[in-house]
Amino acid sequence: MRKQLLSGLAALGMLAFTTSAVSAEGTHTVKKGESLWEIGKEHSVPVLQLMEVNGLKSHEIHPGQAISLPEAEVSDAEKDLLAKLVEAEAKGESYAGKVAVATVVLNRVDSNEFPDSIKDVIYEVANGHYAFSPVQNGEIDNTPSDESRKAVDEALAFRGQGQGSLFFYNPDTSSSSWITSTDTTLTIGNHVFAK
Incomplete structure (x- = not known):
């Protein structure tokens, strides 16, 4: 049920790494x-x-x-896909907002509640609904800006730190009563981040 309400949302589950490769x-x-x-x-x-x-x-x-x-755990193809999502979801938002959107996806990858790869998180479908509206409307295929690419690099360096946000939404456009009942971690620009 939650997944239906998450169209246009992302996850940020910040976990520390234990690998030493x-x-x-x-x-x-x-x-x-x-x-x-x-x-x-x-x-x-x-x-x-x-x-x-x-x-x-x-x-x-x-x-x-x-x-x-x-070892870098994220391939160049995954970084590119994540930058495309950041561009589509956070175009017009501040650089910090772009980093936070990328961090949400990385947190979902690290969370037991979501798929285990960037691609699977971005393309996740539950109950016939995409987790991210740019996948549904085709904006995921647009070329990302240099700023969105830099935001992904910064989110990767930041991985494992932060407030553990798992979702983000725009309170002016969201029609989900469930998402507004989540615990807000921070607000950046037009996005509220939550867990």
């Missing part, structure tokens, strides 16, 4: 002024995973330090 890329040498956040975005890996693989207790890193890179 190192990527084929191997290591990254820290440059002056660089942060774990920047390294995570550049390599599409969560900062928490970078910390775990490298046994770091804080975000402190130093120039010249070799950082082991965990």
Whole structure:
């Protein structure tokens, strides 16, 4: 029943990773002024995973330090699909709103309540209804902006942190009484994020 009401919604279930696999890329040498956040975005890996693989207790890193890179769990095709969804769902929203929409999808992937891949979350159909309206109306096939692509990279680096939002909706256009009864985690622009 809930799935019927979720057309146009996404999920954000933030969970920490426990894998310690190192990527084929191997290591990254820290440059002056660089942060774990920047390294995570550049390599599409969560900062928490970078910390775990490298046994770091804080975000402190130093120039010249070799950082082991965990395997990226998201393919380029999945990143592209997620950027297309972000563009369709959050066009006209702020950059932070775009990152939050991408984070919702990643949280759904990490949640036991939803499918286990970005593609399956985006194309999920329950009771004859798509979870995201851009899949139904074809906007998912549009080319994403550079900003939407950057928002996906940032959401991937942010993965495992945050308020655990599983849904988002526009209160001005939503007709679902169920979604408005969920616990609001934050509001960004025209979207309310909830769990």
